[in-house]
Amino acid sequence: MTLKKILFNESTGILRAGWRMLALTLCYAPILIGVGALARAVRPHVAGGSLVAVSAATGLLFILASLWIYRVFARKVERRTDLPELRVDGDTPRHIGIGFLLGGGAMVVIVAILAMAGSYHLDGVNGPLAGVKAFAMYLPQSFSEDFLFCLILFRLIKEGLGRRMALLIAPVLFSLAHMGNPNESFLGLLEIFTGGVLMYYAFDRTGSFFTVWGLHFSWNFTMNGVFGLANSGQAISGLFQSHVSGPTWLTGGPTGPEASVLALGLDVLLFVAIWRLADRQLRARVA
Numbered sequence: 001m002t003l004k005k006i007l008f009n010e011s012t013g014i015l016r017a018g019w020r021m022l023a024l025t026l027c028y029a030p031i032l033i034g035v036g037a038l039a040r041a042v043r044p045h046v047a048g049g050s051l052v053a054v055s056a057a058t059g060l061l062f063i064l065a066s067l068w069i070y071r072v073f074a075r076k077v078e079r080r081t082d083l084p085e086l087r088v089d090g091d092t093p094r095h096i097g098i099g100f101l102l103g104g105g106a107m108v109v110i111v112a113i114l115a116m117a118g119s120y121h122l123d124g125v126n127g128p129l130a131g132v133k134a135f136a137m138y139l140p141q142s143f144s145e146d147f148l149f150c151l152i153l154f155r156l157i158k159e160g161l162g163r164r165m166a167l168l169i170a171p172v173l174f175s176l177a178h179m180g181n182p183n184e185s186f187l188g189l190l191e192i193f194t195g196g197v198l199m200y201y202a203f204d205r206t207g208s209f210f211t212v213w214g215l216h217f218s219w220n221f222t223m224n225g226v227f228g229l230a231n232s233g234q235a236i237s238g239l240f241q242s243h244v245s246g247p248t249w250l251t252g253g254p255t256g257p258e259a260s261v262l263a264l265g266l267d268v269l270l271f272v273a274i275w276r277l278a279d280r281q282l283r284a285r286v287a
Helices: 003-007 017-045 049-076 092-116 128-161 163-176 186-206 209-226 261-276
Strands: 120-125 240-244
Touching (some): 049 128, 092 120, 092 186, 128 163
């Protein structure tokens, strides 16, 4: 077998999915590293509202640069001019709404159950700046993870190995990437896996990246930026000051509600709900 056959699909002449996965990741890495280095260099010199503004600006720069690289790669390497996964049209608000309903809505349900069980305790309010700070942090953070694990890994694994393998491999990698988080637990990693299956299945059904991004962002922001709960073992100040009490299997303990049976159960229920919905209720009308 020649090198050309190893690298390129004979029928289409396009670089094979596995090699594209590696190439696009290598194109994405300098943006991730460069913008991160820029943010770390600037943040020590600002504070308060200025720090939030810097975080928002660097986050927006990172998102725009990543999308530019993705579009250039799609056009030059994949020979695609139309990118339905990034299309912004009349269906986009519905796709974002589906994501927010699945992510933020699920977290509201979890906190409501914890409150009714006497396990969620509201201690005070930090003020709107804390919420804005969390928003500016979680929007690019969720984007970076979804860009890598969904737009690159899941999409190209699906193209090369099929949807079932992609729904197994991409969530496993997504879960393993969180192993280094402080206070992470086995139950938390298991939920991140099931959450990954839910997100990528939602992406596969809607065909829109904005669904998975909206789901991931609203889940993290609602959990930590609004209700003040730990997110994968990491606690930052949210809109509300709070703490939890009760069994770890119910509250998630120091890991956060992701490491609870409530989150696992909702992941499964939401997956079944999406599976039961018809394509016309999920996909773009132009698909």
